[in-house]
Amino acid sequence: MSLTTSTAPGRVTRARRSARSGSLSVTSGLGLGVAMLWFSLLVLIPLAMVVASAGSTGLGGFVAVITESQTLAAVQLTVLQSLMVTAVNVVMGTMIAWVLVRDRFQGKRILDVVIDIPFALPTIVAGLVLLSLYGPNSPLGLNVANTRYAVFLALAFVTLPFVVRTVQPVLEELEADVEEASASLGATRLTTFRRIILPSLVPSIAAGAALSFARGISEYGSLVLLSGNLPNHTEVAAVRVFTFIENGDTASAAAVATLMLIVALAVIVALDIIQRRVARRG
Amino acid sequence: MASATRVREPKPVRWALRAIVTAYVFLLVLWPVSLVVKYTFADGMTAMTTALAEPDVRQALRLTVMVALIAVAVNLVFGVGISLLLVRYEFPGKRVLSALIDVPLSVSPIVVGLALVLVYSPRNGLFGKGLSEAGIQVIFASPGMVMATVFVALPLVIREVVPVLQEIGDEQEQASQSLGANAFQTFRRITLPSIKWAVVYGVVLALARSLGEYGAVKVVSGNVTGQSRTATMIVESKYQGFEQPAAYAVAFLLAMASVVCIVVVGFLRPSTGDHS
């Protein structure tokens, strides 16, 4: 799961790739047309409508919606918690990927599969699952329901796979001889990690962090049961959007939704720039 | 993996890392998930049988499966089609399309729902009004739920198939052509068998995602009892209605389905790095 997979240049084989590239036949042209029409009707036009609807009241209206105190609190909470969770994921995700690639022990394969559960588990079920260990009937005696810790917990759960799954393949491809060379030149294990391994992991960590942050910003389902959605306290941006929709105020809903899209996009672009810069230097 | 020959960390470091990682994943995922199983079967099978006897639960499960199957079928066809276009053909706007494919992964399900409502709502949607006059109801009906589900699961098939198509290259397809096969014969007999597993993984992941979609479907469904409620919405309403055993029972079924999907993919897929 990396941001780069689908846009990866692949092996750029010479321009003489195939007779078909460069010229679409009738069938493939038709296929492209249908696919683009479908993609537009399903994704592009609806998302464009969100932005258009947010702008329908002018910039003043947009600013008024997002600076309203309850909305502002929700957005602040969402961004702050997403940042914190992303930071945790950068550390834990890299560590998990490291253990999965470099260590060998009984049950590693199970650990590997368990990492994907948060990705596939329905979000509402994720909320329920976390409630059963960290809710009112916690066997641990830890009850975080309806607190800000619950928001953090839910986001940590649903974003767990992202950094792991972007770092893991890169770590697997790292060549052992580089580390051996570093060791033979007298570097300690920690120095080798810091100066040789970590720099080559930075792009993939950044990609995973971007996905993780974007997911954190947009999370809804796992919070419904867990955080209590208390206004000005545990209410996140997506819940705020939903309340607006329920009240029939789609313009305000669109305004907050647009803000969420912008924040997610900004972070993805920022991390993409970091990634490129590091990749170029390395 | 060549880990046996690698320069390795001292034992205490390795043990500490292993312990931290295992504890984190255990506390965050494994233990909570196993508790749902425990709570569901706390009174034996009663919670499950009672819940399954309720008509609105049965209706919701049926609706969930139907919506998920249609959404997966649509994503299968378009996913494979778009992957082929992206890898095998050149056309203007290809890079943009390739970047946009991932967008649904970063958009909140609630925003997905909102976006579809803005366009297809029968009251004031861009196309919805016209469609509604023509007798086609999209929002607050199953077509909208299918669309929402397709939207959120859209990239999953494509992300699995594209790298495999890139890796196998097009020489086998050219050989097939030179032996007289037309485009369809080449696709069915050469391309499809080579991407078979990637398609299966993509479909299983899309199925897991589709069965469990909640936010987007909730927005477009209108949440009408017994008519347009999916299993995930039943979990919410049962839990909040203090029918926790029923909530756990349905949650267990959903969790089972997704865990089975993940395990199937996890064990079928050759572990990354093993393939040449």
Next chain:
Amino acid sequence: MSIEIKDINKKFGDFVALEDISLNIPTGQLTALLGPSGGGKSTLLRIIAGLESTDEGTVHIEGVEATHLPPQKRNVGFVFQHYAAFKHMSVAKNVAYGLEIRKRSKADTKKRVAELLELVHLSQFAHRLPSQLSGGQRQRMALARALAVEPTVLLLDEPFGALDAKVRKELRDWLRRLHDEVHVTTVFVTHDQEEALEVADEIVVINNGRIEQIGSPDELYDAPANDFVMSFLGPVTTLEGLLMRPHDIDVSTAGEVAGTTPGEVVRMLRVGFEVRLTVRPTTGRGAGSSPGQEGDVTVVLTRSHARELGIDVGSTVWLSANRGATSVARRAIAAV
């Protein structure tokens, strides 16, 4: 004429791959397209197969206008450098593929596959998957697959390029024998001059998108059209401004004779049966500076000849072109 190519031009972006190519390939012969990589020979082959389109020009195969025919309608057999084996099919299934596409009867297909596997010596591997074969075996399978459909022309794109030297040599002999048996018009691309000289009836030398020369191996070797063709067909050296082959130079220790060039042996290398000398002319330009410099002449002798002449590093020798030597005037800027 089996394949007629007329005025073909092909560009990839700004890169000119082929320029004004016209070529007739006779029926039943084995023709080699020879040239350095990137010279356009593979592109030409792919245009014949229909795997690449032309910008301008026409292709006729057995009198049929084929310029705009898709590959599946041209009835050509194509063998790829990297085999393009159908990985999910057994060897027999790979060979049967084209016949199944053509809806031949089961019995017919079975018989034909058995014959072809016999022909390429793979009968005992019929039920293996391509991944269980060696590179040479895979390429023989690919050849059988291409031959199965009884193509009008057989096209091979660097067919032995991915194989190691020994297997290459075996397959080369085998291809020649096979062609003598089957007699299908065959065109193969190679950058290995030895391969082309040994196997082909006719060689087309292609460089920088243009045809440099067409001819039989002997014609090309004995009468190269220019210095590029000459230097591409084997090692060359320069004596008195003429491009020559190192073994076409006579060495004498008898002393100054009219028309010979005196020089000093600066290096002597014994490889197998031959002795390679580097001789620095003592008259004219560049006498007596660093080794390997402009003006040095490479000469090849047999071991016994060198012993007979008693040559060693430091000896003074007199060089001249022997009678019947092939030589070409050196262009101001060498093409190589």
